[in-house]
Amino acid sequence: MAESGPGDTEGAVGGKSRFDDIYDRPDPRAYFRRLAPLEYEIPHHAQPVFRQAATNRAALDDGHPGRPAVLDVCCSYGINAALLNHDVTLANMYERYSSPDRQAMSTAELAAQDKEFYAERRRPDAVPVFGLDVAAPAVHYALEVGLLDAAFADDLEQAPPSPGLRRALAEVGLVTLTGGGSYVTARTFTALLDGARRPVWVSAFVLRTVSYHPIVRALAAHGLSTTVDVSRTYPQRLFTDEREQRYAIEAVRALGGDPAEREKDGRFHSLRYESRPETR
Structure with a gap:
């Protein structure tokens, strides 16, 4: 879930605004209507990165039965899956789900159209x-319209993987994450990697307000080495208000970052992390 976490629908996580209510709807229209004014864009930046990572990871399994699956953590309505596997852009999706002619549709009508569209x-x-x-x-919803091949609502922060997820993990070769670094911890990644049966890569975009180091340590314990792209940052979205901006600036500084020309200019920014099996 790009901007959500368990708990109340209002308030904040350490000063970060919450959007829990847009994930409890039966379809993605409220999600896109709410995030459009905030110019939420991290899936757009992740699209070419995830496509290349999926291609490179699959190449390692040439000659093996079945292509390695991608597991998108905090996937919400399957936005990353839509962008990974379909000739669509994030802008196309904003336009589609915000269009007046789709606001009067029932969820069933929208789902039928979406299934054909994708x-x-x-x-x-x-x-x-x-x-x-x-x-x-x-x-x-993402499963119903064909964006996901399997969908799981497990909360790995609170409980071990369900039998269905455990079976699915045997097929996973790439784990992706955009925007969920504020809500999942090393517990989730440890549970995923404990259940892996193939070599797993991890490609993650994580807000600069959050320390990714505990997850990096958990990945290292499973033989993965992590690099971070320090050459650039990736804008995520506009701040909801001055309170959220103050929180972000303070959090970035606390982690040793410089908010100038990034958070100070009014947007959350993310860093890109890539984790691969250590070579010997």
Whole structure:
């Protein structure tokens, strides 16, 4: 879930605004209407990165039965899956789900249209994608319209993987994350990697307000080495208000970062982390 976490629908996580209510809807229209004014854009930046990572990871399994699956953590309505496997852009999705002619549709009508829409735009190099998010309505919609090959609402912060997720983990070769670094911890990644049966890569975009080091340590314990792209940052979205901006500036400084020309200019920014099996 790009901007959510368990708990109240209002308030904040350490000063960060929450959007829990847009994940409890039966379809993604409220999600896009709410995030459009905030110019939420991190899935757009992740699209080419995840496509390349999925291609490179699949190449390692040439000659093995079945392509390695991608597991998108905090997947919400399957936005990353849509962008990974279909000839669509994030801008296309904002326009689609905010359009007046779709606001009067029932969820069933929208889902029927979406299923056809994405099937027509499916890329020939599409890979299996599994989705993990505690927001059950969101993952169920993504599964219904064909964006996800399997969907799980397990909360790995609180409990071990369900039998279904454990079976799915045996097929996973790449784990992706955008925006969920504020809500999942090393507990989630430890549970995922404990259940892995293939070599797993991790590609993650994490807000600069959050320390990713505990997760990096958990990945290292499973034989993964992590690099961070320090050459640039990736804008995530506008701040909801001055309170949230103050929180972000203070959090970035506390982690040793410089908010100048980034958070000070009114947006959250993320760093890109890539984790791969250590070579010997």
